[in-house]
Amino acid sequence: MSRNEEIAGLLEEFADLLEAQDVEYKPRAYRRAAENIRGSPADVEGLAMDGEAAVKDVEGVGDAIASKVVEYVETGEIEELEELRAELPVDMGALTSVEGVGPKTVGTLYYELGVETLEDLETAARAGEIQEVKGFGPKTEQNILDNIAFARQAHDRELLGEARPYGDRVRDYLADVPAAEEVELAGSIRRWRPTIGDVDVLVGTNDAEAVIDAFTDWPQADTIIEAGTSKASLRADGFQVDLRVVVPEEFGAALQYFTGSKDHNVTLRNRAIDRDLKVNEYGVFDVSEVDADDDQRAGERIAGETEEGMYDAVGLPWIPPEMREDRGEIDAAAAGDLPALVEEDDVRGDLHTHTEWSDGQNTIREMAAGAVERGYDYLAVTDHATGPGMVGGVGLSDAELSDQIDEVRAVDEDVEIDLLAGVEANIGADGSVSVGDDVLEALDVVVASPHVSLDGDGTDRLVTAIEHPEVDVIGHPTGRLLNQRSGIDVDVQRVAEAAADHGVALEINSDPRRLDLDGGAVKVALEAGATIAVDTDAHQPGTLSYVRYGVHTARRGWAAADDVLNASETAELRDFLDS
Template sequence: MPIHNADVAEVFNEIADLLEIQGGNPFRVRAYRNAARSVGEHAQNVRTMVAQGADLKAIPAIGDDLALKIREIVATGSCSLLASLRAQVPSAVTALLHVPGLGPKRVRRLYEQLHVQSLEELAQAAAQGRIHTLPGFGALTEAHILANVQMRLDKSRRFLFAQASERAQPLLAWLAASPDVERVEAAGSLRRLRDTVGDIDILATSRNPAAVTRQFAGYEDVTEVLAQGPTRASVVLRGGLQIDLRVVEPESFGAALTYFTGSKAHNVALRRLGQERGLKINEYGVFRAQTRIAGETEESVYASVGLPWIPPELREDRGEIEAARDAALPALIAHVDLRGDLHAHTVASDGHASLRDMALAARERGLSYLAITDHSKRLAMAHGLDAARLAAQIDEIDQLNAQLMGITLLKGIEVDILEDGRLDLPDAVLARLDLVVGAIHSHFDLPRERQTERILRAMDHPCFTLLAHPGGRLIDSRDTCDLDMLRVTRKARERGCFLELDAQPERLDLTDTACRMAKDHGVLVSIDSDAHSAAELDNLRYGVNQARRGWLEKADVLNTRSLARLRPLLARTMRSSALEIPESR
């Protein structure tokens, strides 16, 4: 089975998990975490590097020992260290680390004292009241664990968009290169750019359909062939992602692409329009009686009911049919529209690159400005900055900006919003910044009214520019806070501050519907990478996907503006009266 960078990263991450559960040396754990991140982000395939005899130590964070392990993983699919650790602690135990509220020490205690080895056993132990009797746990913690585990168990298997795309795109490229394939395209939720993806539908046309399904079933990443016929096949890839292929007639390709892209609600609305015109619309085409009148292209399908083509991202039956009929579809934002990024971290807190390296990486990606927003002191686990360290960083950024060409670093902070809505740093140092990014990193379970008032009070602070990842969600791990997003959006409009769309694949927060709400209220959204390394600046593309699903246009996005146009907008959020506010605020 061929090995990809993601597979090596997965092995290293599991080694780090198991070492943590065993109470291993934290520096050794961190080395494997850094190696996993570095390999996962590396542009060149490590399998190719090994085959060519390239120096694996050219990959950041990789030394002699880790280079040997990479070669072992490429050759065998795993490594002896992982096998040894699995013999000591079942690998299923590592799934417990992904339950909010469970760190390595607690997981080790659950495993050693209650013999919990899976999410199902954890849920059973919590339901039976056995967890709160352990040291370091309590009844409230036990209740939270049970709720979080049940949430994870109840959800059908879905994959982050970034994970699904990473697996699907090489397969699509491989099929497209086949002489038997004329056209090939992904459909379903992947094409609609949803934040999570279940099964993936692929459509193709060919003069030799059976040859295409055979080729598809023989793809190198396939672990199981569920079905294979002359025009259809279904497989499971390594990692559990199911992909279904349909080879259709060329004259039906557009109709099939429309049908299998969905959503179901959009298709129902489209068929209803067809019925009003005496037409039947299905995956084979658009028919009047027995005569096919359209279907070769999607444009022909939409034109048959008097509509322009509708971008897949909008096909959720949320007003796109009406907007198309009224010639009011949005001109959706594109990645090339972004001029900068207003949320990024460095080694000063929990990032993995220096100020200079982040600046150069942003410039290489065509950005003209990058805001450095390391964490504030409250987030101790991220080595957050106190007032003195932030002041020193401000001076360092000023010095670096005097040397850099083609990129400007903006001075910022991702400041914690405390439980009562206060900000985590003194007003005097915040007032020296270009922007202040406020974020919640604790007390996610506050009741709706308290959580909302907490955010509103923070936004009232005279040094408040941007509300970061407003819902606090981690997809499939932590639900969005119980927050009155309408009140928050209206407050942002009143206050003149902005909302962030955090582009980290596991966040994508704002949701698409919240983006639409911001647009409707005239509140600008900032699409930010929340990068913790140079490579994570590429997260911006996932944020753009989400923004497109939220109907955002170039003008709706704060960081599509040039630096000259951006600075006055930021300055208006940083009110000069900040220094007059009592420290007790």
């Protein structure tokens, strides 16, 4: 399992600490290298084992960064990063999760006020000390205070896209342990929630000691928190990983129980009670002949070895983990109305990607090659247009968009995929779209997304954009960034009804920092008749793989392949876009 995400995270921390110390140029280089490593199809750990020259094959990685990657793979740390951490002993992740607080602000507040943690930040703000620092003021101080509560809550949970690779890695590691008969992830990470607390892993075994010993010997472990006879916990690169071991005949029961959610399990347990059954982490038991008893295994055990058997014992088909949020899935299962959920292989293309024409890392041809490698039928090039929220001159003018259409058409003739010329236009605070109508008419795909004024109610704004005759997809509809900002408030029902009426798809942005729309909103949107697009917002070929997170988010919203626009064949897609 690739360690690209882990290595990229370290380089991003490096960039933040350098920026906090007001170092110029280097932070940008580290962030670019981190982004390219995260999206690289190559296993960068494997490249590092071959030496610095191999690591430099990753675009944007020069001598200095390559040497640090090799140093980390070989020694488990980067000496210069440790020195930076010592010089600036701040909880960078927590502090920068406060909206409006970036690395430079963190550096300033540390050197001026000694702020190291969220608690320090709140204390300084409440004491009125921040507004006294040069470059700050009462408004900035109040904004920090207003956003600390959200940041504190967000900091307690990790992004799915950062935690899932660790979960996959520890699962694969334990699957190779001879004593482990069955291994699965559990908890919120198995339900693919957008953020998770801990990484939960379950093992079925008749030799618990051997499995726990192997777990605590995992090379990636930084700290062993506890190690008992049936469970253990460790910390790896900031993530807590919790292991529970059970005997094989109770593995299915434990997997169902520890996957959750709590509310789903309560409803399932109540269904069992109505049938004189008892459901718990040890199995399903017939308790019709049993008096009240505290013994969890009392009664005749009728299921527990497999998860499918657990549901079958109470008269239900197996329910996919993503659906287990007590949003009607048990009633739907009982009625035989569970949808056949969309699978990653159903996705035939991506309708929201970027190239070097705006803020992407690669050419149109290179992005097309990445889509071909994934087996896609089509790809839309949707670089940013100029307009609100586009800083640094990355957005394209109408004239530049017209030039790009010509290039997309030229590349389309040479590649084994249908290339669609598109744009990601900006939705203004009034719902206006930041591209001229004549250019919009010439494009195949128009994605319109909110990028500014991301507070308050945005329902009318999105509905106005939906009503524009050339808009095809509403991109990341709330504009949220997980653990950073909550985005605009949206009446999903109203927006979805408008989208259904006007033939506009609502996007699940698969970037794990967004996952916007979320699963609950997707379910509401589908019930209102809207179509969903599962896009990646990829800025390089490697991040086309983010589609896995979008697909599982769609599954959390009960989406079938027929509900997903880009699970359509090319002709059907074009009919939708042209309608």
